[in-house]
Amino acid sequence: AQKITQTQPGMFVQEKEAVTLDCTYDTSDQSYGLFWYKQPSSGEMIFLIYQGSYDEQNATEGRYSLNFQKARKSANLVISASQLGDSAMYFCAMREGRGNTGKLIFGQGTTLQVKP
């Protein structure tokens, strides 16, 4: 069964507008971590934001915020004030278990295109 689901294969957003990329997850663990990465056409994976399962507040990093709804098992990424350089593929990922030892499981990805 898919543990991380990103239902939007592709998204368009107008420059300077906000966009939400969806991510739902499935786990029976109480302790887990949720990540978002950006992958531009060059292929590198750029870490954007992290949310721990016990964190009560939504994570924010600059223009990125994570809308964490634990009961719904969703961890949507919100990008505010989109820029042309935000055009890339975005991956949601989950690490199960406590500590720093678990492996990351990635969703299918969402390709975001920012229009000028």
Add this chain to the structure above:
Amino acid sequence: GAVVSQHPSRVICKSGTSVKIECRSLDFQATTMFWYRQFPKQSLMLMATSNEGSKATYEQGVEKDKFLINHASLTLSTLTVTSAHPEDSSFYICSARGTRTYTEAFFGQGTRLTVV
């Protein structure tokens, strides 16, 4: 942030030959390294997890004898694609996690392998 260097970034090899890809953590000790494979516009598929000084743990369906992983030191892991065939052509990317409590795994730049 921590830096992971992956080399080479691109390689073309002939069918039947072997190719070695290096993944180095430049400013931290990587106790665990992960190797992923990614097909165009698809998600990252975990191939194996390696811990320094011990044998790699391969994911189901990944041929151990085909993809040799060595993690001989805390700063270097290598992936060797043996007797490469055109179907092995793909993007390979490593990530490294250290002894400190990093919330994210750091990724190398990736290697685009083309087997002709």
